[in-house]
Amino acid sequence: MxxxxxxxxxxxxxxxxxxxxxxxxxxxxxxxxxxxxxxxxxxxxxxxxxxxxxxxxxxxxxxxxxxxxxxxxxxxxxxxxxxxxxxxxxxxxxRPTLTVGFLRSLGPTVAGELITSFLRGRPDVVVVHREGSSAELADALAEGRMDITITAPRPPERLGWMPLGRQALVLVVPAGHWAAGREDVALADVRGEAFLALDRRFDARRRADALCASAGFAARIVLEADNLLTVRDYVAAGMGIAVLPADATPSARTKSVLIRSDDASRSFGLAWDPHRLPDDGRDLIRHAETVSAKYPGWADVLG
Structure with missing residues (x-):
């Protein structure tokens, strides 16, 4: 104890x-x-x-x-x-406090693993977690409400940036959907179906729209939400399908299927304001560099 x-x-x-x-x-x-x-x-x-x-x-x-x-x-x-x-x-x-923001889909794996391993070596630091959209995280950095974020896409050049990994965009369908048993799917094959989506503040939503446009259609959105898990829950209830960032959250009611497109992924990384970053934030960046050098690809979330 x-x-x-x-x-x-x-x-x-x-x-x-x-x-x-x-x-x-x-x-x-x-x-x-x-x-x-x-x-x-x-x-x-x-x-x-x-x-x-x-x-x-x-x-x-x-x-x-x-x-x-x-x-x-x-x-x-x-x-x-x-x-x-x-x-x-x-x-x-x-105790020193470090405020770390992250995209919800990167919380269970990337943020959890990075922060846990960091705290094992720095038990004196209190880490405050904050989840948000890419726009919310960027605003929080600019306003000094967060010290460092795990986010996508890359922020403006005035902010520091360290790439961490890549995250797939996947088609999330109900467990009984015809695509649930497929290894991958072309978005054109589901163009007539109802779609659920994150709202337009999210980088993942903008990328999902672009993927559908590249497949030759505009998705018929029947519901928008500001929460990844809410969208997944509505998919599980059979209200539609969704293009979402891959995460490691287990679900018996939905299936994540890879999208057959070279553009169905995004890079993400650590972002910070060099003029506001506390010493403990610099220590976290150095820790991330060490982990990435020792375990290449550790942060990838590829479906």
């Missing part, structure tokens, strides 16, 4: 927050100072008491549900507040 830390005062919050940065219950249990069976029972109890799923499971991998993401973020904030209070009581200086 982390005696003398907020986790010893609020173990349930520590367990919930650990799920946000670890891919298995076993690792989350170790991070929060408990056992895997204890954490598994705790998750089941939370879900039973609250009436909604905290996590989704695929084999041994665990991903937070949409509701779980909200609760885990609140748990992390609460732990930080308690830790700050403990430091104040002891007369200690505040």
């Amino acid at each position: 982390n005696e003398g830390r907020a986790s010893s005062l609020a173990p349930a919050l520590a367990q919930l927050a650990a799920l946000a940065v670890e891919g298995t219950v076993t690792n989350a249990a170790a991070r929060s100072g408990t056992s895997q069976p204890t954490l598994s029972r705790a998750i089941a109890a939370w879900e039973r008491d609250l009436g909604f799923p905290i996590v989704t499971r695929s084999g041994r991998r665990v991903a937070l549900s949409e509701q779980g993401r909200v609760l885990a973020a609140a748990a992390a904030d609460a732990l930080d507040t308690i830790d700050d209070a403990l430091r104040q009581v002891r007369g200690e200086s505040a």
